[in-house]
Amino acid sequence: MTAIQITDLRKTYGSINALDGLTLAVETGTVFGFLGPNGAGKSTTLRILTGLARPTSGQAQIAGVDITRRGEIARRIGYLPEEPAFYGWMNPAEFLDHVARTFGMNAAQRKVRAAELLAQVGLSDVSKRRIAGFSRGMRQRLGLAQAMINHPAVLLLDEPVSALDPVGRKEVLQAIQTMRGQTTIFMSTHILADVERVCDTVAIIDHGKLVVEAPQAELLARYTIPAYELECEPGSEAPFKAWASGLTGQPWVASVIANGGSARVIVNDLAAARSGLLPLAAASGLPLRRFEVVTPSLEDIFMRLVKAEEK
Amino acid sequence: MNTMLTFLRKEWIEQARTSRLIILGVVLVFFGLSSPLFAKFTPQILALVPGGEQFAGLVPAPTVTDAITQYVKNINQFSLFLAILLTMGMVAQEKEKGTAAMMLVKPVSRTAFLLAKFVSLSLTFLAAMLVSGLAAYYYTVLLFSTPDLGAWLGLTVLMWVYAVVSIAITLLFSTLFRSQAAAGG
Numbered sequence: 001m002t003a004i005q006i007t008d009l010r011k012t013y014g015s016i017n018a019l020d021g022l023t024l025a026v027e028t029g030t031v032f033g034f035l036g037p038n039g040a041g042k043s044t045t046l047r048i049l050t051g052l053a054r055p056t057s058g059q060a061q062i063a064g065v066d067i068t069r070r071g072e073i074a075r076r077i078g079y080l081p082e083e084p085a086f087y088g089w090m091n092p093a094e095f096l097d098h099v100a101r102t103f104g105m106n107a108a109q110r111k112v113r114a115a116e117l118l119a120q121v122g123l124s125d126v127s128k129r130r131i132a133g134f135s136r137g138m139r140q141r142l143g144l145a146q147a148m149i150n151h152p153a154v155l156l157l158d159e160p161v162s163a164l165d166p167v168g169r170k171e172v173l174q175a176i177q178t179m180r181g182q183t184t185i186f187m188s189t190h191i192l193a194d195v196e197r198v199c200d201t202v203a204i205i206d207h208g209k210l211v212v213e214a215p216q217a218e219l220l221a222r223y224t225i226p227a228y229e230l231e232c233e234p235g236s237e238a239p240f241k242a243w244a245s246g247l248t249g250q251p252w253v254a255s256v257i258a259n260g261g262s263a264r265v266i267v268n269d270l271a272a273a274r275s276g277l278l279p280l281a282a283a284s285g286l287p288l289r290r291f292e293v294v295t296p297s298l299e300d301i302f303m304r305l306v307k308a309e310e311k
Numbered sequence: 312m313n314t315m316l317t318f319l320r321k322e323w324i325e326q327a328r329t330s331r332l333i334i335l336g337v338v339l340v341f342f343g344l345s346s347p348l349f350a351k352f353t354p355q356i357l358a359l360v361p362g363g364e365q366f367a368g369l370v371p372a373p374t375v376t377d378a379i380t381q382y383v384k385n386i387n388q389f390s391l392f393l394a395i396l397l398t399m400g401m402v403a404q405e406k407e408k409g410t411a412a413m414m415l416v417k418p419v420s421r422t423a424f425l426l427a428k429f430v431s432l433s434l435t436f437l438a439a440m441l442v443s444g445l446a447a448y449y450y451t452v453l454l455f456s457t458p459d460l461g462a463w464l465g466l467t468v469l470m471w472v473y474a475v476v477s478i479a480i481t482l483l484f485s486t487l488f489r490s491q492a493a494a495g496g
Contacts, residue, residue, distance in 0.1 A: 050416045074418040085409035087321070089328045101317040102417040146413070 001064075003028040003154050003184035004049065009058035011044050011208075018044040019055070020208035026154075026201070031180055033199030033216070034188040035298075037306060041208040042188035043082065046158045049186075050079045063153040075103070078147030078183070082158040084139055088132030092123050092142050095131060099146045117145040121175045137168025144175050148183070155179065157187035161194055173198055192298040202298070204305055211305050216298070223301040226270050228277055231262040231290040243284045252276060264294070314419045318427030326435060331397055335439045342389055343443030346382035347450040375455040379466075382447045386470055390440065394432075394477035401428045402485040429482055433475045440471050 004026040011019040019041045026032045036042050047053040049060060051070045060067045063076045086095055096114035105113065118124045121141040126134075131142065140160060147155055160176065161169040176198055179185060189195060195202060196216070203213040212219065232240035237260055244263035247253050252272035257264045267273040281288060326332045349356075354370045402425070405411040415424065444467035451458060 052412055052416060071418055074416060077416070079413075079416045081409055081412055083409055085413060087325065087410060089325060098317065098321055099414075099417060101320075102314050102414070102419050104313055104418075143413075 001028045002026060002061075003030075004032075004060070004062055004186060006045070006049075006060045007058055009045070009048065009060060010056045011041075011048065011053065012056045017208050019048075019058075021058070022205065022208060022210055024203055024210055024213060026184060026186055028153075028184050029181070030201045031176075031185045031199045032187070033195035033202045034186060034205070035190065035192070035195060035202060035302060036188070036205040037190060040206050042190075042205065043158055044208075045205075046079070046156050046186075046188060049156055050077060075150060076153045078150065078152035078155045080140075080143040080147045080155075080157045080160055083163070084143030084146075086131045086134075086139065086142065089130065091128050091130055092118060092145070093127040095142065096146060096149060099149050103150045105149075113149055117148055120148075120178055121145045122171065135168065137164050137171055140164065140168070140172050141175050144172070144179070148179065152183055155183045155185045157185065159189055160187055162189060162191060169194070192302055196298050204302060206306050219301060220296060220298070223296050223304065225266075225294050225296050225300075226268070226273075227264055227266045227294040228273065229262065229264050229290065229292055229294055230281065230288060233287040233289050234261060236286055237261045240286050243286060247277075247280070250276065250280075262290075315423040315427055318419070318423055319431055322427050322431035326431065332435060335393055335397065335435060336442065338389055338393060339386065339439045339443035340446050342385040343382065343445075343447040344450055346385050346447055347378040347454050350378040350381045351454045373455075375451060375458060378447075378451045378455055379458065382451075383466065383470065386440065386443060386447075386467075387473060390436065390470060390474040391477050394436065394474045395481050398428075398432060398478050398481035399485055401432075401482060403488060425482065425486065429478060432478050436474050436478070437471050440467055440474070443467075 002025045006022055006024040009019050009022040022045060034042055048055050049062060049067060051067060051073055062073055065072045065076060067073055093114055096117060097110050100110040100113055118127050121144055123141055161172050164172060173194060200216055202216050202219055204211040240261060241258045244256055244258045247256050247265055252267050252269040254266045254268045350373050357370060448463050
């Protein structure tokens with residue numbers, strides 16, 4: 001079952017194509033990372049999904065309900081905008097109570113749910129403090145809590161951690177982690193480290209179009225660079241360079257880029273290299289500082305794909 | 312209907328906590344009380360001002376009509392002023408800050424969201440203007456003669472209708488424009 005189905009979605013603002021035929025499917029229960037550079041159309045997609053903006057053309061369904069049916073959609077989603085805003089004169093408990101009322105929850109339900117969520121996002125201690133004095137991280141966590149009040153089928157998060165300091169970011173990501181399994185999470189971001197930490201499936205969009213969509217592990221595997229990186233201790237650069245250049249003689253080595261005290265060995269047979277390279281290095285007797293398989297980060301893949309797209 | 316009540320509740324609490332309620336009450340009651348007073352004592356006040364003695368003689372003896380005219384002028388002016396001031400930010404501010412986006416993705420109709428603001432402010436004005444009207448009536452009775460209470464209340468309610476229209480128009484502009492200033496102007 002798909003939690004979100006987007007089909008050929010387009011949105012134009014004047015002559016600008018914010019979304020240019022976006023098609024995307026999000027599986028139920030995943031934590032979906034929606035990646036793209038600034039201006040790629042991430043926020044526009046989220047605003048359309050929540051009903052705050054109308055698409056120029058195309059369709060989308062959330063949990064099987066068409067987004068044009070606003071009332072029904074509102075009961076199935078939770079939304080955290082990029083900069084959540086609150087009534088500063090309320091305290092968190094009052095704000096959650098106000099939001100819970102819009103869903104027609106009774107007094108007992110409201111009380112239980114608000115306490116539960118405040119504990120989940122770590123705001124129980126400050127539940128009686130005015131929101132006006134809250135830090136950005138606290139606001140973001142309160143934003144998460146209000147989005148979860150109705151047990152939504154899909155949680156839509158717009159750049160939930162982009163504006164936060166490292167501590168705030170860690171706390172919000174932890175809060176998101178605790179929501180895994182309770183709902184499908186669809187989060188837009190341009191910070192890849194966060195995606196690597198929490199998301200299991202990733203879609204990259206650029207210029208309003210889908211570039212790639214795949215489970216994170218699969219994406220990393222697909223774009224793996226078959227290479228090793230070696231580095232010697234200072235003082236033995238010259239013999240190291242000579243030894244590394246000599247590796248081109250091995251049948252499983254495609255090429256060697258030696259640069260001072262480090263070398264990148266690109267191989268054409270990972271299995272053979274795995275068993276062959278380390279013994280050779282040991283036999284050379286050179287003092288090595290580092291020996292590792294190059295793993296591409298999501299960032300490398302992102303840069304490659306977005307650049308390829310631009311060409 | 313239920314969400315309408317939810318938002319009415321929010322507007323009431325907001326008015327109370329941001330002291331809008333108090334400001335409105337204090338300003339209108341002050342002018343309610345002071346209008347007949349000023350009507351009565353203008354000649355005396357003029358007489359006390361150096362060089363004002365010559366004008367004091369020119370001012371005819373104040374009557375109950377003067378008290379009523381003063382009252383209507385003041386309340387009309389200040390209720391219009393306050394209606395614009397208190398209403399202009401109501402929607403524009405929520406749009407600007409983003410609270411509107413937070414709330415409108417909930418199962419809330421736009422109608423309930425706006426109507427709650429209109430109804431809450433209109434009722435607050437009604438209460439403040441009735442209190443101010445009774446205050447003015449009391450002083451008029453004390454200082455002049457006793458006007459017909461029913462007519463007096465009718466007069467007050469008519470001024471309230473005028474304020475409500477101002478609220479409605481300002482609310483419309485507050486919805487259309489992004490900035491508070493544009494809405495107020």
